[in-house]
Amino acid sequence: MTASMTFYEKVYELVRRIPPGKVSTYGIIAEQVSMRSAARMVGWALNKADLATVPAHRVVNRNGELTGKGHFFTPDTMRRMLETEGVTFRPDGSVNLERHLFRFNGS
């Protein structure tokens, strides 16, 4: 238990703000928690997160690729969940960020 635990909570809270049908990226989340260049920490925090309460499937890399799919029940679980929420994919299997990238408000 350390004071840096707020880091995880911030990440989880931000991810929960992403609405169905939208996605965000590790880099953007990292920037939101004041750690611009530590995008790795975000994915790492998500790996330790409770998938039942944190929509981790809505976080992709900067190219829209589902780099975290290997951490779900099956390799295609992540994509199926996104498709169910209305997210569309490009022929190469990456998310069309132009259409589905969620922008956090300053709130």
Place this chain on the structure above:
DNA sequence: GACATGACGGCAC
């Protein structure tokens, strides 16, 4: 305490 690793990203070649 040093070293390697990881659901990444940016910039240099």
Place this chain on the structure above:
DNA sequence: AGTGCCGCCATGT
């Protein structure tokens, strides 16, 4: 435009 290297920070060994 594709590939590679380095930075970043928490953890495990």
